[in-house]
Amino acid sequence: xxxxxxxxxxxxxxxxxxxxxxxxxxxxxxxxxxxxxxxxxxxxxxxxxxxxxxxxxxxxxxxxxxxxxxxxxxxxxxxxxxxxxxxxxxxxxxxxxxxxxxxxxxxxxxxxxxxxxxxxxxxxxxxxxxxxxxxxxxxxxxxxxxxxxxxxxxxxxxxxxxxxxxxxxxxxxxxxxxxxxxxxxxxxxxxxxxxxxxxxxxxxxxxxxxxxxxxxxxxxxxxxxxxxxxxxxxxxxxxxxxxxxxxxxxxxxxxxxxxxxxxxxxxxxxxxxxxxxxxxxxxxxxxxxxxxxxxxxxxxxxxxxxxxxxxxxxxxxxxxxxxxxxxxxxxxxxxxxxxxxxxxxxxxxxxxxxxxxxxxxxxxxxxxxxxxxxxxxxxxxxxxxxxxxxxxxxxxxxxxxxxxxxxxxxxxxxxxxxxxxxxxxxxxxxxxxxxxxxxxxxxxxxxxxxxxxxxxxxxxxxxxxxxxxxxxxxxxxxxx
Amino acid sequence: xxxxxxxxxxxxxxxxxxxxxxxxxxxxxxxxxxxxxxxxxxxxxxxxxxxxxxxxxxxxxxxxxxxxxxxxxxxxxx
Numbered sequence: 001x002x003x004x005x006x007x008x009x010x011x012x013x014x015x016x017x018x019x020x021x022x023x024x025x026x027x028x029x030x031x032x033x034x035x036x037x038x039x040x041x042x043x044x045x046x047x048x049x050x051x052x053x054x055x056x057x058x059x060x061x062x063x064x065x066x067x068x069x070x071x072x073x074x075x076x077x078x079x080x081x082x083x084x085x086x087x088x089x090x091x092x093x094x095x096x097x098x099x100x101x102x103x104x105x106x107x108x109x110x111x112x113x114x115x116x117x118x119x120x121x122x123x124x125x126x127x128x129x130x131x132x133x134x135x136x137x138x139x140x141x142x143x144x145x146x147x148x149x150x151x152x153x154x155x156x157x158x159x160x161x162x163x164x165x166x167x168x169x170x171x172x173x174x175x176x177x178x179x180x181x182x183x184x185x186x187x188x189x190x191x192x193x194x195x196x197x198x199x200x201x202x203x204x205x206x207x208x209x210x211x212x213x214x215x216x217x218x219x220x221x222x223x224x225x226x227x228x229x230x231x232x233x234x235x236x237x238x239x240x241x242x243x244x245x246x247x248x249x250x251x252x253x254x255x256x257x258x259x260x261x262x263x264x265x266x267x268x269x270x271x272x273x274x275x276x277x278x279x280x281x282x283x284x285x286x287x288x289x290x291x292x293x294x295x296x297x298x299x300x301x302x303x304x305x306x307x308x309x310x311x312x313x314x315x316x317x318x319x320x321x322x323x324x325x326x327x328x329x330x331x332x333x334x335x336x337x338x339x340x341x342x343x344x345x346x347x348x349x350x351x352x353x354x355x356x357x358x359x360x361x362x363x364x365x366x367x368x369x370x371x372x373x374x375x376x377x378x379x380x381x382x383x384x385x386x387x388x389x390x391x392x393x394x395x396x397x398x399x400x401x402x403x404x405x406x407x408x409x410x411x412x413x414x415x416x417x418x419x420x421x422x423x424x425x426x427x428x429x430x431x432x433x434x435x436x437x438x439x440x441x442x443x444x445x446x447x448x449x450x451x452x453x454x455x456x457x458x459x460x461x462x463x464x465x466x467x468x469x470x471x472x473x474x475x476x477x478x479x480x
Numbered sequence: 481x482x483x484x485x486x487x488x489x490x491x492x493x494x495x496x497x498x499x500x501x502x503x504x505x506x507x508x509x510x511x512x513x514x515x516x517x518x519x520x521x522x523x524x525x526x527x528x529x530x531x532x533x534x535x536x537x538x539x540x541x542x543x544x545x546x547x548x549x550x551x552x553x554x555x556x557x558x
Binding site: 136153190280 | 511538
């Protein structure tokens with residue numbers, strides 16, 4: 001029997017050709033184990049299940065494109081070609097593609113990154129920095145177009161005193177993670193901001209991927225000011241959210257956190273101010289109540305009544321006092337003029353001793369006058385005015401006249417019966433006087449009662465019939 | 481005024497309120513506390529309004545010790 005004898009290498013080649021012909025590309029599922037990265041960057045690992053093990057090799061060029069990390073225990077579905085490695089003669093799969101089993105590779109990548117950073121302590125609550133008391137200067141990292149920036153600015157516009165510095169970045173696509181990381185670092189270092197908002201609107205896991213990248217997570221973790229993240233919708237969690245000091249569900253929410261902080265601070269201030277005022281008012285109210293209780297006693301009630309009366313009187317008293325003061329003032333000036341004259345008298349006519357005596361007397365007299373003036377001030381003022389109104393000269397100005405017998409000019413004639421015809425009388429007018437001879441008399445009210453027919457020889461140049469004397473001047477009886 | 485001062489002033493204001501609400505504090509001291517509380521509230525209000533409203537976007541990054549170029553920013557409608 002003649003059997004075909006192969007060379008080793010030849011046989012391996014034949015086997016490989018047969019494997020390729022029979023299987024071509026295969027899909028195999030199993031669990032990764034013994035994953036190793038060679039110096040060349042190629043990955044070597046075992047694919048296992050309950051019944052068997054297969055060696056796998058994945059070249060660096062392909063493996064590097066994976067979002068997640070090939071790790072032991074990961075259930076995968078992989079595609080590759082079967083071959084026998086000639087140097088060792090062992091069967092292996094040259095892997096073209098590896099898919100995590102039961103979940104997307106992004107999901108896996110996310111879980112892996114999360115686990116890794118968590119293990120490092122990057123998400124630890126102790127690392128979270130509190131928001132500043134007054135987050136008034138904001139750094140904003142997001143796209144300059146789209147809903148997120150609009151939503152954020154709309155909410156922020158609620159607070160008047162707030163400045164925003166936007167660092168525009170691409171939020172998805174290749175290289176977005178680098179821009180985001182750079183922006184976060186930059187604003188922390190140079191932006192002169194109190195807090196950084198890192199936001200992006202909703203999207204698929206793929207769209208949001210940049211926020212799951214390690215470089216972004218590291219930038220957030222090392223940013224010099226607190227970072228608020230608001231990426232995607234409520235249900236979306238990114239690595240950035242875990243690292244951020246404050247995680248907001250959405251961009252709007254991130255802005256709300258800032259504005260609400262400011263509003264809360266304002267409320268605290270206003271509450272404090274109100275409480276300060278209120279507590280003082282309460283104290284004063286208590287004091288008032290105590291006072292009311294005391295007012296219940298009759299003595300106090302009387303006192304209060306008295307105070308009210310005095311208060312009412314006060315304005316009147318004030319004006320009286322003022323009038324008095326001006327009156328007394330004018331009289332003082334007159335008295336002082338008079339006393340000055342008196343002081344001079346002894347200087348000119350008397351001996352020194354006598355002068356002293358006189359001086360004392362004058363001083364006493366002046367003082368007496370002053371006190372009299374003080375007491376009578378008001379009265380005097382009123383009388384002075386009345387006197388002025390009653391002055392005969394004022395009456396004469398109105399056309400009245402005063403008639404007296406010749407020689408007794410200071411005794412005005414008030415009764416016609418007291419004068420006989422033939423007597424000579426003097427009539428004083430406002431200007432000048434008339435000398436007349438009485439030729440007849442009449443009774444009261446101008447009614448003739450005697451010698452009506454006798455010829456009048458009055459020399460009244462004004463041609464005026466003398467009127468009955470008004471009461472005023474007659475009563476005065478003084479020399480005008 | 482620094483941020484710490486706002487926090488301090490606010491904390492002090494709240495402390496003043498606590499003291500004022502203490503019945504054992506006499507009227508004279510209460511009046512002093514009142515005056516102080518009013519001053520603290522005023523300081524806090526000044527701080528709250530301490531920043532001018534402004535929205536800008538960064539045009540170019542700053543170099544060390546310089547200021548980056550900025551321009552006013554308004555989002556597109558839509």
